[in-house]
Amino acid sequence: MKDKIFRGIFYVAIIVWVSSLLLILGVMYPSYTSQLEKDLKTEVEILGSGIEFAGLEYLNKIELNRSIADTKRITLVNSEGIVIFDSKYDIEKLDNHSQREEIKEAREDGFAMDVRYSDTMSKKNIYVAKKLEDNSIIRIGSTQITILALVLSTIQPILFILVVAMVLSLILANRISVHIVKPINEIDVEHPSLNNVYGELRPLVNKISDKNQEKQAKIDELEVNVVEKTKESEYRKEFTANVSHELKTPLTSISGFAEIIKNGIVKEEDIPRFAGKIYDEAQRLITLVGDIIKLSQLDENAVLAKKEKIDLYNTCENIIDHLRDSSEKRNIDFTLDGEPTEIMAVEPILEEIIYNLCDNSIKYNVDGGKVYVKVGTDDGRAFISVRDTGIGIDTEDLERVCERFYRVNKSHSKEVGGTGLGLSIVKHGVAYHNATIAIESEVDVGTNIIIKFN
Numbered sequence: 194m195k196d197k198i199f200r201g202i203f204y205v206a207i208i209v210w211v212s213s214l215l216l217i218l219g220v221m222y223p224s225y226t227s228q229l230e231k232d233l234k235t236e237v238e239i240l241g242s243g244i245e246f247a248g249l250e251y252l253n254k255i256e257l258n259r260s261i262a263d264t265k266r267i268t269l270v271n272s273e274g275i276v277i278f279d280s281k282y283d284i285e286k287l288d289n290h291s292q293r294e295e296i297k298e299a300r301e302d303g304f305a306m307d308v309r310y311s312d313t314m315s316k317k318n319i320y321v322a323k324k325l326e327d328n329s330i331i332r333i334g335s336t337q338i339t340i341l342a343l344v345l346s347t348i349q350p351i352l353f354i355l356v357v358a359m360v361l362s363l364i365l366a367n368r369i370s371v372h373i374v375k376p377i378n379e380i381d382v383e384h385p386s387l388n389n390v391y392g393e394l395r396p397l398v399n400k401i402s403d404k405n406q407e408k409q410a411k412i413d414e415l416e417v418n419v420v421e422k423t424k425e426s427e428y429r430k431e432f433t434a435n436v437s438h439e440l441k442t443p444l445t446s447i448s449g450f451a452e453i454i455k456n457g458i459v460k461e462e463d464i465p466r467f468a469g470k471i472y473d474e475a476q477r478l479i480t481l482v483g484d485i486i487k488l489s490q491l492d493e494n495a496v497l498a499k500k501e502k503i504d505l506y507n508t509c510e511n512i513i514d515h516l517r518d519s520s521e522k523r524n525i526d527f528t529l530d531g532e533p534t535e536i537m538a539v540e541p542i543l544e545e546i547i548y549n550l551c552d553n554s555i556k557y558n559v560d561g562g563k564v565y566v567k568v569g570t571d572d573g574r575a576f577i578s579v580r581d582t583g584i585g586i587d588t589e590d591l592e593r594v595c596e597r598f599y600r601v602n603k604s605h606s607k608e609v610g611g612t613g614l615g616l617s618i619v620k621h622g623v624a625y626h627n628a629t630i631a632i633e634s635e636v637d638v639g640t641n642i643i644i645k646f647n
């Protein structure tokens with residue numbers, strides 16, 4: 194890159210130098226020519242007037258006009274074209290001038306100018322002629338060096354200047370290219386913001402910085418994805434292990450009881466009790482399988498039902514009614530408070546959420562306890578809260594109760610018919626509705642679960 198910049202600067206310098214020289218010559222030379230022509234015209238006028246006033250004598254005393262006579266050729270041609278005066282040549286040796294361009298033209302128009310180039314093209318002669326009253330023609334001529342000759346005659350100094358200019362351009366181009374390239378090569382691409390670069394490089398450094406940030410964001414995203422995927426696969430493994438375990442326990446019981454009956458070991462009167470146990474375990478299995486199905490449907494977003502307008506208050510009322518038997522069995526009092534509050538929801542999922550919360554508030558309550566269900570709007574968000582005066586949850590367990598199969602007290606949960614999936618289903622259902630869940634609890638005081646919809 195340095196070489197390219199160096200060559201660029203060098204060529205530009207040389208081109209500028211050469212074109213400046215040509216421009217100067219091109220502008221100066223024509224103006225010099227036109228000034229000379231003007232002078233010649235003035236001088237021919239003066240000479241003409243002098244001759245008309247004093248005759249040929251005037252020309253003979255041309256020494257008076259030394260300045261003119263020295264540098265220019267003055268010629269007087271009579272009406273027949275014969276040269277009767279010439280400041281430079283012997284008139285005897287000069288041929289008839291009547292056919293000279295400027296003489297012919299001046300004879301016709303009174304005034305003429307002609308330019309003739311020497312054979313070598315190195316000089317040009319400018320002639321200005323004027324017709325006098327007696328039809329004679331006074332002519333003044335001057336020789337000017339041509340632009341080509343001017344260039345050739347000054348070729349030595351021009352070449353010298355060119356060499357100096359080239360050397361200067363080489364030194365400067367080298368310095369400038371080093372100055373431009375060095376900071377680029379020294380850019381720390383890993384930490385572009387730390388680079389102290391000149392203004393023109395700022396956009397490049399900013400671009401590198403942006404690209405680095407984009408790259409980092411992608412790496413972070415990939416890392417998060419990998420972590421999530423690993424977590425997910427661990428969850429799945431754990432879930433499968435848990436499911437197998439949870440299914441195996443009731444199935445083993447069922448198989449054991451059935452085997453005893455089959456072998457005739459059980460007395461006739463004990464058969465209903467054993468059959469009852471088989472029934473209970475089978476019910477447990479049915480509930481468990483049902484919960485697993487619900488959870489996997491929510492997991493895969495496989496619920497195709499559309500969201501519709503549902504009144505939270507009304508739904509709560511129905512569910513509390515549905516749970517009336519089990520709440521009354523334990524003498525638990527339900528209070529529903531609030532007002533009709535409509536939300537957009539998928540009915541079976543919403544019912545599942547509320548059912549699980551209310552069911553837990555009975556299962557983990559004390560006999561004669563209370564459950565307060567409240568429906569309303571807070572800060573523009575519809576909410577439902579289910580508060581009980583039950584056994585409460587320890588702070589340590591609070592974080593984990595929404596995990597699959599997590600139970601604070603496994604045997605107690607089993608006793609009350611829990612599967613360990615209820616709150617997990619709630620959590621997924623809440624996420625499905627873009628809602629939030631908050632659990633507040635104190636051991637032996639009670640639990641309050643609040644769900645806020647958007």
Ligand code: ADP
Binds near residue numbers: 554556595613614
């Ligand atoms: P389960 O089917 O066992 O009830 P959940 O997922 O619904 O499973 O709840 C997980 C655990 O959280 C329960 O086993 C219980 O220990 C605790 N829990 C849930 N709700 C309450 C509540 N209202 N009061 C006290 N503990 C609760």
